[in-house]
């Protein structure tokens with residue numbers, strides 16, 4: 001029986017690896033095929049980032065012609081500041097990050113970085129200037145070192161380890177017997193959503209972009225994990241223009257400006273304190289999230305006591 005079990009078990013492992021590789025390739029193709037729709041204009045010059053000012057000027061956008069998603073959006077993120085976008089699911093928040101990365105072109109209006117319309121610059125220079133921490137980070141079936149170095153292939157081992165430290169993921173890596181040579185994925189280190197996001201933060205630290213876009217994962221995190229991610233983000237966003245698409249309002253209380261997006265339009269804007277005082281959509285979202293967090297903590301306490 002054991003003789004039969006071992007090869008079957010081995011074949012199962014091989015099958016899972018192949019399946020994971022196919023999923024990784026599909027994800028890559030999704031990104032690559034989207035890129036192919038957008039063409040550089042003839043003779044496009046590289047983007048020159050002088051200070052990192054980002055401006056959306058009366059931006060309209062629709063994925064499908066008869067369903068507008070963004071309806072005349074204007075805002076400016078001054079160089080080095082942190083700007084947060086919040087709002088109900090489907091409001092168009094992630095669409096803003098996709099447009100800034102030029103995965104799609106605006107239907108009308110303009111997106112400017114340091115005064116340059118992003119449609120007129122070479123795409124590779126645009127994407128090199130923006131660090132994207134996405135909702136779901138794709139990890140490769142390779143070592144954790146390889147997965148972090150993906151941020152900048154010529155980074156030295158010491159730089160990879162320093163980035164892991166800043167992203168607060170080094171403790172976890174050092175606990176594995178093979179350290180940075182530990183395999184990630186099915187047969188190796190399985191990372192939680194929060195840990196994967198910290199790998200993405202480490203990659204971004206290596207890339208050292210002028211502009212940072214963080215698309216926060218929707219899932220609720222325990223307050224300890226949230227604190228760790230928050231600390232890592234504060235380090236990476238310091239002195240960088242940062243656009244944070246936030247689902248948990250607790251992560252953006254210190255943002256320089258917050259916009260509340262509702263059905264493709266700005267419903268409210270201001271700092272956390274101003275928005276709470278005005279008692280509108282933001283204040284009701286804040287109260288709902290606080291109540292939900294309190295209920296989660298109460299349940300966790302009850303579970304601990306029993």
Ligand code: ATP
Pocket residue numbers: 063064069087088089090091092093094095096
């Ligand atoms: P969430 O908080 O749930 O992440 P969001 O505010 O980030 O939502 P978007 O992802 O920007 O919302 O999507 C805005 C709208 O655009 C949604 O109604 C969504 O269904 C639609 N949408 C998103 N991507 C596409 C696409 N590729 N093709 C067609 N419609 C899309």
